[in-house]
Amino acid sequence: MAEAAAVERALGVLTERLDERTAAFLNACVRCGLCADSCHVHLADGDPASTPVAKVERVAKHYRRYHTLLGRVVPGLVGAEDLTDAALQELVAAAFGRCTLCGRCALTCSVGLDPSAVIRFGRTMLLAAGLVPKGILANRDAALETGNNMRLSREDVVETIQWLEEDLRQTLGDPAVRLPVDEAGARVLYVLNPREIKFFPLSISAAGAIFHAAGESWTLTSTDFDITNYGFFAADAEAAGAISAKVIERAEALGVEELVVAECGHGYRTLRWEAPEWLGRAPKVRVVSFVEKMAEYLADGRIRLAPTRNPLPVTLHDPCNLVRNGGVIEEQRVVLRSAAAAFVEMTPNRAENYCCGGGGGLLAASEFAAQRVAAGRIKADQIRATGAKVVTSPCHNCIDQLMELNRHYKLGVEVKTLGEVVADALVPPPPVA
Amino acid sequence: MTLPSLVLFLAFAISLASFVVLRLGLGRRVATPFAPPRASAAAGVRYAFTTAFLPWAKESARQHLTSYVAGIVFHGAVFAALGLLVLSLVHVAPPPGASTVLAVAFAAGLACGLGLLGKRARTAALRAVSTPEDVAANLFVNAVLAAGIAAVLRPALLPVFQLVGAALLLYAPLGKLRHMLFLLTSRRYWGTYFGRRGVRPSPRQAAGPRG
Ligand code: SF4
Ligand code: SF4
Numbered sequence: 288m289a290e291a292a293a294v295e296r297a298l299g300v301l302t303e304r305l306d307e308r309t310a311a312f313l314n315a316c317v318r319c320g321l322c323a324d325s326c327h328v329h330l331a332d333g334d335p336a337s338t339p340v341a342k343v344e345r346v347a348k349h350y351r352r353y354h355t356l357l358g359r360v361v362p363g364l365v366g367a368e369d370l371t372d373a374a375l376q377e378l379v380a381a382a383f384g385r386c387t388l389c390g391r392c393a394l395t396c397s398v399g400l401d402p403s404a405v406i407r408f409g410r411t412m413l414l415a416a417g418l419v420p421k422g423i424l425a426n427r428d429a430a431l432e433t434g435n436n437m438r439l440s441r442e443d444v445v446e447t448i449q450w451l452e453e454d455l456r457q458t459l460g461d462p463a464v465r466l467p468v469d470e471a472g473a474r475v476l477y478v479l480n481p482r483e484i485k486f487f488p489l490s491i492s493a494a495g496a497i498f499h500a501a502g503e504s505w506t507l508t509s510t511d512f513d514i515t516n517y518g519f520f521a522a523d524a525e526a527a528g529a530i531s532a533k534v535i536e537r538a539e540a541l542g543v544e545e546l547v548v549a550e551c552g553h554g555y556r557t558l559r560w561e562a563p564e565w566l567g568r569a570p571k572v573r574v575v576s577f578v579e580k581m582a583e584y585l586a587d588g589r590i591r592l593a594p595t596r597n598p599l600p601v602t603l604h605d606p607c608n609l610v611r612n613g614g615v616i617e618e619q620r621v622v623l624r625s626a627a628a629a630f631v632e633m634t635p636n637r638a639e640n641y642c643c644g645g646g647g648g649l650l651a652a653s654e655f656a657a658q659r660v661a662a663g664r665i666k667a668d669q670i671r672a673t674g675a676k677v678v679t680s681p682c683h684n685c686i687d688q689l690m691e692l693n694r695h696y697k698l699g700v701e702v703k704t705l706g707e708v709v710a711d712a713l714v715p716p717p718p719v720a
Numbered sequence: 721m722t723l724p725s726l727v728l729f730l731a732f733a734i735s736l737a738s739f740v741v742l743r744l745g746l747g748r749r750v751a752t753p754f755a756p757p758r759a760s761a762a763a764g765v766r767y768a769f770t771t772a773f774l775p776w777a778k779e780s781a782r783q784h785l786t787s788y789v790a791g792i793v794f795h796g797a798v799f800a801a802l803g804l805l806v807l808s809l810v811h812v813a814p815p816p817g818a819s820t821v822l823a824v825a826f827a828a829g830l831a832c833g834l835g836l837l838g839k840r841a842r843t844a845a846l847r848a849v850s851t852p853e854d855v856a857a858n859l860f861v862n863a864v865l866a867a868g869i870a871a872v873l874r875p876a877l878l879p880v881f882q883l884v885g886a887a888l889l890l891y892a893p894l895g896k897l898r899h900m901l902f903l904l905t906s907r908r909y910w911g912t913y914f915g916r917r918g919v920r921p922s923p924r925q926a927a928g929p930r931g
Contacts, residue, residue: 617925
């Protein structure tokens with residue numbers, strides 16, 4: 288029976304793949320429920336099944352059944368349950384439909400465990416059972432097969448960049464501006480989210496303008512440029528490692544010093560923090576976020592900004608993977624204070640900011656679209672409370688969700704990447720004599 | 721050594737050995753990270769075991785101050801009771817006057833323990849995740865606190881306290897009370913994760929613009 292085999296495979300993960308950290312978390316949770324109000328999904332729907340602890344329990348009850356004495360002998364006493372096909376379906380609803388793996392609950396847990404790590408482990412069990420949403424798997428497979436999740440050909444990329452370069456020269460009135468591609472020996476390789484090429488090319492132009500103003504030696508790449516990682520969302524460490532390896536190896540082959548990751552929260556997190564663990568080695572290049580790079584340029588006086596060019600009040604959405612799970616927290620603030628006349632913080636913000644609702648790969652899981660938008664109500668309320676007219680976020684994934692929230696909740700704001708806000712405020716460098 | 725003292729001593733030994741076995745069999749060790757740190761893992765771990773316990777450190781404590789205080793009082797009383805059980809093995813009596821303090825502390829712990837149990841029963845989100853053992857473990861610990869009150873007010877009842885305490889020690893590695901060990905491992909991993917990434921104790925400051 289197909290279901291029985293799926294259950295067996297998921298059980299195999301529970302037995303063989305559990306590491307000390309996740310097992311400690313599973314044993315440490317006391318079901319105190321103090322994490323409940325930290326989760327945007329639960330705050331939005333009020334459903335007891337949406338609390339972080341309820342999602343942890345979707346894994347923990349099976350852990351107790353198969354890995355603890357009381358769970359084996361008196362399962363009813365300790366709430367231990369057999370893993371069944373129905374239980375796996377409930378785990379899908381919990382680990383995908385109700386969780387973006389944003390990790391906010393980890394900051395509030397009374398014991399000091401990370402519920403999102405347990406829920407991610409639940410996704411690994413689902414991967415083995417063949418129950419990861421198809422949209423996430425399709426993007427993972429596209430990246431593995433073609434080097435990017437949108438299956439863009441090398442020609443698509445090069446043509447788009449050439450067109451953007453022409454356009455940027457006209458916009459800036461500077462024929463010296465370049466969007467270099469595949470230039471070995473450049474100091475910086477700038478890698479992208481493929482959606483930028485297809486749908487948001489202006490964010491590439493913005494980056495080009497900033498690199499140009501900073502006088503950076505940089506290049507794009509026509510292959511292996513995709514910073515997104517749906518292997519990560521599928522909790523498929525092997526695939527995630529292979530996807531990240533393509534980008535890191537491309538940077539190493541080009542001989543750059545720095546791999547600058549465009550505005551993508553999970554792209555930064557995977558390349559900066561997770562890939563070295565998947566690959567078993569540190570990259571030979573420094574992995575840095577474009578946000579950090581812009582802050583460095585400002586600190587070094589390599590770019591100058593005129594905040595009056597962004598006169599409307601701007602608020603900032605902190606991407607969970609860049610901020611809470613990535614540690615890039617203050618740089619975007621330094622940048623925004625220089626780039627916008629009025630920067631208004633959301634409440635709460637920084638590491639305690641709420642997820643926009645579009646994390647965890649949910650934008651690719653159409654079966655959960657309604658839940659995703661409903662869970663985004665907390666973010667919409669946060670935005671509305673700031674009174675800002677512009678919302679910026681250094682993450683294309685968040686930008687997609689914020690644009691949808693803008694339409695759905697009628698927020699009446701403009702949604703922009705941080706690079707676009709900075710590019711709008713750029714004081715052009717003096718022409719080269 | 722009295723029989724209850726012997727039973728208590730053996731319970732301590734068995735409990736400790738069981739915890740060691742549990743800890744060693746926890747799962748595959750996590751490899752030393754390869755990603756270069758952004759900040760200090762050690763600082764994160766120090767934070768996890770110190771400042772992170774303060775009521776203003778976590779949103780959950782700030783929002784649920786009553787539960788936070790009840791939890792602190794409850795756990796403080798449990799540790800005091802365990803300390804008293806250890807002292808009873810080495811025949812050290814609490815100093816004069818301490819009995820009243822201990823009785824009050826145990827009573828406060830008992831009240832808080834029962835209060836937390838009441839909250840579990842009243843709150844829908846908690847009921848949804850509660851198991852019979854959540855109730856049993858709470859009552860078990862409260863029984864020890866009650867026996868502790870009896871023992872400090874009536875020293876003749878010390879053997880009862882010792883036997884109830886021994887039963888709790890034997891039970892602890894089996895059920896949710898094992899969190900007393902795994903909390904330590906969890907916090908170490910938690911502190912390492914957020915410390916290395918520069919999220920806790922505090923974010924790395926970024927230099928301001930020049931020029
Ligand atoms: S990781 Fe985020 S979405 Fe998932 S349970 Fe925790 S707070 Fe909720
Ligand atoms: S706060 Fe931590 S220990 Fe309490 S229920 Fe949530 S995850 Fe479990």
